[in-house]
Amino acid sequence: MNNGRRIGLMMIITGATLWGLSGPMIQWLFQHTNVSSIDFLTIRLLLAGIFILAFLLIKKQNIFHIWKHPKHFIQLIIFSILGMLGAQYAFIETVHISNAVTATLFQFLGPVLITIYVAFEQKKFPASMQILAIITALTGTYFIITNGSIENIVLSKAAITFGLLTAIGFTFYTLHPVSLIKECGTTIVIGWGMLIGGIALLICNRSFGWNQISQTFTLQTFSMLILIITSGTLSFLLYIGSLKYLAATETSILSSIEPLVAAIVSIAWLNESFGAYQLLGGVCIVLSVIFLTMPQKEREPTFSTEQI
Structure with a gap:
């Protein structure tokens, strides 16, 4: 194994682990403070956006060229509000109402929804492996919601609603900015998306002060807040960095440890059952994502949760 590949593996495993940890940490924060989902998300988006854009400035990158073209401006605003803010709010609310593992697994439905969308858009029937992924994901979703019995739904209607909105939100988050990312770069788009989403939420959330x-915060809970923001931001940067050394398929498979980490931490730390x-x-939902990364007979697009 060469050094580059070793570095890439360390980056994606560390990044996926950090993202898997962030869900339980957010759940813990909600359990130990009175902070609302909206207030938390306002702080998270603002600070993370500033952190990423400052990181790019330190690297002497031009972060303002994205504003030179009206087309980019409009696309960025739509992505920031409906994509970044919408997806993040649905995810955070799912954590708040149910738990971190459920939110993470609903997020993993994103690639399957993207596959269905692309099939309709291209008017092309999905490949056999994609069909298997869709069936596996639907089966997994059924088990998560019902625990095997349709008469014993274990999630509330609100949790199911926000969970499905999480999957839809992250699907839009992935598909909408594709052309913008190709022209301006992923990190710049995400950085501005977070900052604009945070500003929009700050303007709408008049009760925020x-x-x-x-x-609301003690030293312990404030430290956790900073840790959540830092780990989530580092997770994204590590993933982007790992793509220099690894194929997207490899990173997709390795990112599947996210729900595993979230489940282990939730059970061991938060006493979730x-x-x-x-x-x-x-397991079914994670397998569905892995199925989507497997080679197809024809060259067809595959999607990973980390694009989300």
């Missing part, structure tokens, strides 16, 4: 929020069929459902 820094003084009021600061009184999951039914046997729910755990089986989680």
